[in-house]
Amino acid sequence: MRRVRGKDTQPELTVRRALHALGRRFRLHRKDLPGKPDIVLAKDRLAIFVHGCFWHRHENCPRASMPSTRRELWESKFACTVERDAEQTAVLRAAGWQPEVIWECETRDAEMLSKRLCDIFERNDPE
Template sequence: MTMDRSEIMRAVRSRDTGPELALRRLVHSLGYRYRLHGKGLPGRPDLVFRSRRSVIFVHGCFWHSHGGCPAARAPKSRREYWGKKLLNNQVRDARVEDELKQLGWKVLTVWECQLKDLEHVALTVRSFLT
């Protein structure tokens, strides 16, 4: 049985994704504790460290158009639709980051492709949270 496009898109999750779970395991193993999907904060960040006024977003390279990443290639069909959708995601991401910074929060974005090198991500997270 094959799935049509709408079934495939319905199956795409925005929470508890593989990259998000990998980062959560890493951050927890480093000894940091956090809250998930900060209610009341712009963009509902994936990981929230309230006492440190810091948040971390985990962005999928495709959905958030990670520049220079092979996984961020735009689909060949319906280019106008996907171009507009992915650009809107980038604009929203920038707006949310600005809003959080204006509220006094530090913001870190971890890209899906970066999670292939967990040691480097661990160093980045440690540096960000200290």
């Protein structure tokens, strides 16, 4: 598990490139926010988490499979991760931030990712 990266993953880099293409600027991994969001757009008060489907248990995604060995360990680990994600989202919302999750599988299609990001910005636009 030492090889599992927490920062600068390929899905995260893909989202960053898409944001740059849309003309958006951001900060990375702000330590003063709960959960250290992967991407933070402070002007929009938007915190984006780029979650791996396997580790964060993306529902109905084939990448969120359950390992067949040591099942109890994995179930416990995944449950803690999902609970922690929910807590961090709630704290961010309470602080006036809009947390968004982009799943690893959503980054595979550049056009779909761009549309998803545009939808996020439209939803968070105050006008």
